[in-house]
Amino acid sequence: MKLIKTLTASSLLAITTLASAQVTWLPTDSNDLRSQALTENTRSLPASLHQEQAPVSLAWSANQASQRGLYAYRSNSSAPAPGPSASSQGYWVDVSGAELAQGVDLPLSAPGAVIRISALENGTELQLDPQTLVMTIDGRPVSASSGLQEFATGARMRSQGMPVPSDSLAFQLGRGSSAGLMRIQHAGLPSDQNLVIHVHEPNSEWVAELTLPRANLLSGEALAFDLQIGDARQSLQTRSVQAVLISPDASETWSLNQPRQGQLALNEAPMASRAAAGSGLYEARVYVEAEVNGITVRRDLSLALNIAPAIARFTGQVGLERSAGVVMDLGVETAAAGRYQVNAQLMGTNKEGQMQAIAVVQSAAVLDAGFGTIELAIDENLINSSGLSAPFEVHDLMLLDQGRMTLQEHRAKALRIAR
Amino acid sequence: MLRLVRAVVLLVFLSTFGSVWASTGVAFVHGTGKATDAFNDYWTADMVNSVRQGLPNSSNYVVINCDFEQYMWDSRASGCLAGQLYNFITSRGITDLVILTHSNGGNVMRWIMSNPTWDSRYPTIIQATRWVNALAPSSLGTPLADAVMAGNVFEASLGWLLGYQNDAVRMQQTSWMQYYNSTWLLGTAGRPSLPKGFWNVVGSDVPAAIWNGAAYCGGYQFQVGLAVTKLWLDSCSDGFLNCSSQQGAGSTWFIDEQRTERGRNLSHHQSRRDCHGLDVILRNDL
Numbered sequence: 001m002k003l004i005k006t007l008t009a010s011s012l013l014a015i016t017t018l019a020s021a022q023v024t025w026l027p028t029d030s031n032d033l034r035s036q037a038l039t040e041n042t043r044s045l046p047a048s049l050h051q052e053q054a055p056v057s058l059a060w061s062a063n064q065a066s067q068r069g070l071y072a073y074r075s076n077s078s079a080p081a082p083g084p085s086a087s088s089q090g091y092w093v094d095v096s097g098a099e100l101a102q103g104v105d106l107p108l109s110a111p112g113a114v115i116r117i118s119a120l121e122n123g124t125e126l127q128l129d130p131q132t133l134v135m136t137i138d139g140r141p142v143s144a145s146s147g148l149q150e151f152a153t154g155a156r157m158r159s160q161g162m163p164v165p166s167d168s169l170a171f172q173l174g175r176g177s178s179a180g181l182m183r184i185q186h187a188g189l190p191s192d193q194n195l196v197i198h199v200h201e202p203n204s205e206w207v208a209e210l211t212l213p214r215a216n217l218l219s220g221e222a223l224a225f226d227l228q229i230g231d232a233r234q235s236l237q238t239r240s241v242q243a244v245l246i247s248p249d250a251s252e253t254w255s256l257n258q259p260r261q262g263q264l265a266l267n268e269a270p271m272a273s274r275a276a277a278g279s280g281l282y283e284a285r286v287y288v289e290a291e292v293n294g295i296t297v298r299r300d301l302s303l304a305l306n307i308a309p310a311i312a313r314f315t316g317q318v319g320l321e322r323s324a325g326v327v328m329d330l331g332v333e334t335a336a337a338g339r340y341q342v343n344a345q346l347m348g349t350n351k352e353g354q355m356q357a358i359a360v361v362q363s364a365a366v367l368d369a370g371f372g373t374i375e376l377a378i379d380e381n382l383i384n385s386s387g388l389s390a391p392f393e394v395h396d397l398m399l400l401d402q403g404r405m406t407l408q409e410h411r412a413k414a415l416r417i418a419r
Numbered sequence: 420m421l422r423l424v425r426a427v428v429l430l431v432f433l434s435t436f437g438s439v440w441a442s443t444g445v446a447f448v449h450g451t452g453k454a455t456d457a458f459n460d461y462w463t464a465d466m467v468n469s470v471r472q473g474l475p476n477s478s479n480y481v482v483i484n485c486d487f488e489q490y491m492w493d494s495r496a497s498g499c500l501a502g503q504l505y506n507f508i509t510s511r512g513i514t515d516l517v518i519l520t521h522s523n524g525g526n527v528m529r530w531i532m533s534n535p536t537w538d539s540r541y542p543t544i545i546q547a548t549r550w551v552n553a554l555a556p557s558s559l560g561t562p563l564a565d566a567v568m569a570g571n572v573f574e575a576s577l578g579w580l581l582g583y584q585n586d587a588v589r590m591q592q593t594s595w596m597q598y599y600n601s602t603w604l605l606g607t608a609g610r611p612s613l614p615k616g617f618w619n620v621v622g623s624d625v626p627a628a629i630w631n632g633a634a635y636c637g638g639y640q641f642q643v644g645l646a647v648t649k650l651w652l653d654s655c656s657d658g659f660l661n662c663s664s665q666q667g668a669g670s671t672w673f674i675d676e677q678r679t680e681r682g683r684n685l686s687h688h689q690s691r692r693d694c695h696g697l698d699v700i701l702r703n704d705l
Contacts, residue, residue, distance in 0.1 A: 051494070056536040058545070060614040082609070084601065086594050114650045116566070152647035160648045161451065161522075161659050161687065162563040163588050172650055198566055200651055215598045278492060280589060281598055302565070304594040306602070341536055345611050360611040364536035396611060400602075402537065405492070407602050 023320045023328070026393070026413045031083075033410040035218050035310030038335040042369075045309060046277040048403025050339035055365040059378045061385065062345065062357035084303060085211040090200035091287070091300040094120075097189035104197065106182040107289075107296035108137065110204035112145075113177065116170040117186070118154065120194040126167040132187055135173075138180040144171035179295045199298075205231040208288055208299035210264075216407040218310045223266040225256070229290050229299060236290035236297065237261065243287070247272035248280035256284065269307045277404040281306050308406030311335040312399055315371065318415065325380035326392060326417065329373040332399065339366045342374045343398040344414070348388025355393055358386040364402055392417040443549075444479040444513040445471060445705055446504055450522030450557075450691070451487050451587045458482040461521075466693045470519070473702035481507040487523055488585040491530040492603075496587075498538070500527055505540040508547045516544075517705055518551045521691040522659070523587055525556025525617070526596075526604075529668060532613045533605040550616035551669075552701060555690040558607065558619075558667035560596035561660050562651045564588050593664075606668040617669025620697075622657025623676065624684035625649055636694035659687035673700075 028034065095104050106115075119126050130151040135142050144150050154168030164170075173182075184197070208229040217223065223245070229236050243256035243264045252272050256264040264286065272282075281304040290297045317331030326346060334340065341364040347355040359382045363374050383389075397414035400407055447470075449461040458467055462482065471480040485499035507513060520528045528551055535541040568589060589595065606613040648658050655662035662674070676682040680696040690697065 051498075052536075052538050054539050056539050056542065058535040058542050058614070060545075062612050064612070064614060064616075084594070084597055118567075156647060162567065162648050162651075163585075164567050170647065170650070200566065202650070215601050278490065280490075280586075281595060283594075302568075302592070302594055304592070304598045306598065341534070343611070357611070360605070360614070362534075362536050398602075402534075405603075 022322070022418050023318050024416050024418075025316065025318075026411075026416055029412045031214055032412060033214065033216055033218065033407060035313050035409070038311055038313065038333065039219075039309045040335070041309075042311065042336045044271075044273070045311065045336055046275055046404055048336075048338040048401070049277045049405075050366070050403035052339065052364075053366055055363070057361070057363035057375070057377060059359050059361040059376075059382060061382055062359055063386075083211060083213050084215040084305060085209060086301050086303040087207050087209045088299045088301045089202060089204050089207055090198065091298045093197045093199070095195050095197060096191060097193035097195065098191035100189060100195060101185065101187045101191070103134075103183045103185040106184060106197065106199050107180075107298050108173075108177070108182050108199070108201065109179050109206050109292075109295050109297045110201050111175070111177045111179065112173055112201075112203040113182075114170065114172045114200040114202065115184070116164065116168060116198040116200075117184075118168040118196050118198070119165045120196055121165060124165070124167050124193065126189060126193065128167055128169040128186065129188075130169065130171070133169075134185040135182065137178055137182045140176075142177050142182070143174050145174035181296075204297075206236070206290075206292070206297040206299075207231065208286075208301055210284065210286055210301040210303050212284075212303060212305060215305050216410065217269045217305065217307050218408075219269050219271045219307055220310075221269045223256075223269050225264040225284060225286075225303070227262055227264055227286060227288065227301075229288055229297065235262075236292055239289045239291050239296075241286065241288050244285050245270070246283045246285055248275055248282060256286075271307060271309055306406060308401070308404075308408065310408065311338075311404075312340055312401060312408040314397075314399060314409055319373070320417065322419075325378050325383055327375065327377045328394070328415075329375050332367060332372050332374055334367050334369050334372070337366070337368045338404065339364055339402040340374060340408075341398075341400040341402040342376060343396065343400070344376055345395045346378050346383075347393040347395050348383065348386060349391055350388055355395075356386075356388055357395075358383055358388050358392075390417065390419045442479075442512050442514040443475055443705060444481070444507065444511060444516045445474060446480070446507065446516060446518045447482045448500060448518060448520040448524035448528055449483060449485075449487065450520075450524045451585075451591070453486045453488050454484040457484050462691055463693070466691065466698055469693050469698035470701045470705070473705035479511055479513065483524075485527075487527060488587045490586045490590050491523075491527045491599075492534075492537070493586070496527050497530045501531055501538055501540050501544060504544045508543060513547055516548045518548060519554060519701060520551060520556060521554045522687065523557050523591060525551070525553040525558060525668075526590075528553075529556075529558070529604050529606060529613065529617060532615060532617070533603060535614065545614050548615045550618055552618050552620060552672065552704065553669065554620045554697075555622050555657055555660055555665050555685070555687055556617075556619060556668065557591050557660050557664055558596070558669075559600070559661075559664035560591045560593040561664060562593060563648055563659060564591040565593055566651055568592055596664075600668070604668070608667075613669065618672035619666055619669055620672055620685070620690060621662055621665045621674045622660075622685040622687060622690050623655050623662055623674050625656075625658040625686045626684050636689055636692065657685060657687040657690065 315331035319329035
């Protein structure tokens with residue numbers, strides 16, 4: 001069951017020929033991830049961080065996790081997972097102590113904005129004092145709302161697990177506030193002190209959204225984001241857009257261009273020159289402004305994604321054994337040694353002829369560069385207890401580089417097993 | 420007659436020692452932070468000792484102490500958790516483990532359940548687990564992490580983006596959890612199911628008014644702070660997490676007011692304490 005073999009391409013072909021009558025690949029989906037060719041440049045790959053050397057596999061019933069008893073009343077939706085998206089009702093401004101003493105302008109699109117001022121780092125021992133704050137909107141004085149949440153300190157927010165720097169001050173503007181241009185001043189801070197002001201507008205109807213078809217890309221693929229700013233009724237024309245892609249260690253950026261209104265793009269997804277395995281994700285950062293009825297709407301967005309060098313893929317060869325359940329040997333081609341993981345869902349046919357999930361299966365093994373196989377095995381008892389039967393299908397087939405934490409291939413619908 | 424005597428002896432024997440053989444255990448898995456004494460500092464003795472009374476053998480419990488300031492896959496996080504759970508299971512012969520997680524501890528536990536092939540100890544842990552009771556899990560991240568991580572990269576040097584936050588905070592940004600849920604974690608909408616149940620206990624509001632007795636359980640000062648953090652959250656939240664995040668993976672066991680004493684709410688701070696009968700609900704579940 002946990003057997004992982006390294007086979008030559010010719011022997012894989014022989015197995016596939018034997019099994020070909022029973023197992024076929026399904027057509028690819030437009031959102032599937034698959035490389036046409038593996039990278040030849042493996043010198044700059046980060047070291048694989050895997051520690052486990054033994055092959056490990058496990059299969060379980062697709063319905064096991066929903067069995068509890070009388071108390072359960074809601075299960076997860078089985079609708080397909082949506083593509084990645086981010087929305088925003090606020091923005092951040094970086095200022096110095098000198099700038100804050102002079103006064104910083106903050107466009108507001110609704111009353112009741114939540115404002116947070118923080119030092120950029122801990123331990124600055126700043127004296128952020130509510131009594132020293134001077135605030136106006138379009139020249140009219142405005143104050144924080146009265147009541148419990150008036151002027152939260154950094155210490156209070158930190159005690160709740162909100163990890164702001166200790167030198168922070170947050171408050172919500174009161175009922176007298178409105179949309180307009182807010183000016184905020186705080187005197188007495190060191191002029192070269194770096195600070196950040198976060199403006200969150202929970203009462204604003206104007207929301208910016210950034211979406212991407214899928215969260216994993218292979219280097220060299222085109223990147224295309226959709227960007228919208230508007231409310232439930234209309235989209236606004238953007239007045240200015242700045243957008244970058246940031247590497248996981250934040251040492252590199254790539255500008256995103258705007259081929260047309262509402263789209264941000266990069267012709268080829270880049271690879272960071274210093275990407276350590278498991279060190280984090282790439283982020284798209286977008287700063288957008290629009291104007292509606294003379295009011296400026298400013299929004300910042302951040303969307304996480306991952307970009308991987310193409311170093312592994314399924315060869316297309318599948319060995320199938322049906323004497324004790326469903327056992328598949330999937331051919332894998334790798335450009336670099338590492339520990340590779342395969343995930344899949346086995347689907348079966350119900351009495352109405354519809355596909356339903358039988359089991360989830362996962363297997364991983366250390367493979368050398370070249371050709372090898374990873375075995376997926378679903379025990380006959382799991383299949384029998386599901387009440388489902390052939391034809392079977394393999395969905396959500398994923399090939400992951402476990403040691404460098406990248407997705408190398410994903411097929412929403414992968415294989416059909418006739419009997 | 421001899422048969423009757425044997426039956427009586429067997430009955431007495433089973434009622435006396437049956438609990439020893441039951442092999443039911445409970446594990447307490449803390450949230451974000453580097454814990455060294457989670458028994459006292461995170462859960463409190465009152466909470467742990469109350470819950471474990473529901474065990475046939477009340478000494479079959481473990482309180483995890485790991486570094487959950489790291490990414491969930493880090494050996495100091497999931498590796499440490501796996502090590503302590505594995506040792507507990509194997510040293511005590513646990514075959515029926517109920518795991519209680521709080522907040523980000525749910526993500527670390529879900530990492531183990533979602534990636535059983537990462538570490539050869541994981542399948543043993545999964546197979547011994549009855550289910551996870553996830554108290555206020557941050558399954559979809561929190562806007563509070565978003566709020567403290569962002570900044571304008573056109574105006575500031577990039578280095579600070581990484582400078583003053585730990586990896587666990589970075590990971591719990593909503594966009595980051597969306598990524599990990601789509602690729603490395605199971606149990607969210609549209610993803611394959613987890614190998615064992617992941618049952619959410621959802622805190623839906625923060626009792627903070629000074630005249631509200633419910634606000635004093637766990638410390639009034641914490642409630643006031645949570646009322647502040649709610650400004651960044653949805654109307655349904657526990658002061659640290661939106662309800663949608665707490666219900667984002669697995670299945671909902673109950674929303675606080677459905678089962679707590681007098682239908683009281685559990686703030687994020689209270690869902691790891693013996694507040695409003697939560698300890699009794701968890702005890703009765705063992």
